[in-house]
Amino acid sequence: MKRVLITGAAGFLGSHLCDRFIKEGFHVIGMDNLITGDLKNIEHLFKLEHFEFYHHDVSKFVHVAGTLDYILHFASPASPIDYLKIPIQTLKVGSLGTHNLLGLAKAKKARILIASTSEVYGDPLVHPQTEDYYGNVNTIGPRGVYDEAKRFQESITMAYHRFHGLETRIVRIFNTYGPRMRLNDGRVIPAFMGQALRGEDLTVFGDGSQTRSFCYVDDQVEGIYRLLFSDYASPVNIGNPNEISIKDFAEEIIKLTGTDQKIIYKELPKDDPMQRQPNIDLAKKLLGWEPQVQRQEGMKKTFNYFKGLTEEELFRSEH
Numbered sequence: 001m002k003r004v005l006i007t008g009a010a011g012f013l014g015s016h017l018c019d020r021f022i023k024e025g026f027h028v029i030g031m032d033n034l035i036t037g038d039l040k041n042i043e044h045l046f047k048l049e050h051f052e053f054y055h056h057d058v059s060k061f062v063h064v065a066g067t068l069d070y071i072l073h074f075a076s077p078a079s080p081i082d083y084l085k086i087p088i089q090t091l092k093v094g095s096l097g098t099h100n101l102l103g104l105a106k107a108k109k110a111r112i113l114i115a116s117t118s119e120v121y122g123d124p125l126v127h128p129q130t131e132d133y134y135g136n137v138n139t140i141g142p143r144g145v146y147d148e149a150k151r152f153q154e155s156i157t158m159a160y161h162r163f164h165g166l167e168t169r170i171v172r173i174f175n176t177y178g179p180r181m182r183l184n185d186g187r188v189i190p191a192f193m194g195q196a197l198r199g200e201d202l203t204v205f206g207d208g209s210q211t212r213s214f215c216y217v218d219d220q221v222e223g224i225y226r227l228l229f230s231d232y233a234s235p236v237n238i239g240n241p242n243e244i245s246i247k248d249f250a251e252e253i254i255k256l257t258g259t260d261q262k263i264i265y266k267e268l269p270k271d272d273p274m275q276r277q278p279n280i281d282l283a284k285k286l287l288g289w290e291p292q293v294q295r296q297e298g299m300k301k302t303f304n305y306f307k308g309l310t311e312e313e314l315f316r317s318e319h
Ligand code: NAD
Pocket: 007, 008, 009, 010, 011, 012, 013, 014, 031, 032, 033, 034, 035, 036, 037, 038, 056, 057, 058, 059, 073, 074, 075, 076, 077, 078, 079, 093, 097, 115, 116, 117, 118, 172, 173, 174, 175, 176, 177, 182
């Protein structure tokens, strides 16, 4: 049985990856320090013989007993609110954490895939974003802690690949959504859905003309899975190219949730990218992958998940 280590296992993407690898017949070792994740996302796996969990901060030396065939490094705060609140931990998990996991991969002769992000393109001057675009990042701005940690993560991963011959994969993930996102993580989908469910007005930042392109989690997991088993070491964009402005998106959510709330406008956070859309030609060619889930269908599934939360969860405010 092949053994895979997934860091960030109690988070949104990590927990879905644990489910997928269990389903594919792997022995899964989940690791997380629970700084932004929740054990609730993986509690259904605890009874399984082929799932183990390590409560550990990967920015500190990482030890795993036994062999490892694959490592997926997904540990990192991922929402702007989270990484503004814990900037140093964000820098550390992308740099020191990645270094530890690359070292572990080398020691275990495992293949490692690291979770990079569309944020390496910053506020992009090339649209849609192709993998050969170097990006436009403000290194010292508030988002720099995340963007630069991820850029360093890509560099050190390529260095291990070139210098040590390590088998590495880099996925550049574009905005992904679905069940198990944390309601209060500040990202736009949980924010709007929480507001709709609590009967609050929807907060659009800026004039809402900035765009994003939202990918359903099942599509994202499929793309990551295929990339891991490909033989391509350079970065690959995985996301859904269906682009929408945040204002139109708020209106779509108002319709979907049947709320009679209004849109209210708030200040645009500093360095908020004005446009974002993945060019996925490379993923199509290399992996035969493209998204299958339309936004309307994915948003319905996500809304059903949020509707299932308890009143206490819905009204608990962490920010
Ligand atoms: P998330 O916050 O739900 O999950 C991240 C998990 O990592 C959490 O469970 C958290 O507790 C854990 N973690 C953070 N620091 C840690 C540390 N030092 N040691 C151990 N565990 C730690 O976020 P997510 O959306 O699931 O994102 C997962 C990964 O995917 C991140 O690396 C993120 O940068 C990347 N990503 C996500 C998106 C997206 O749209 N969801 C987009 C681009 C990149």
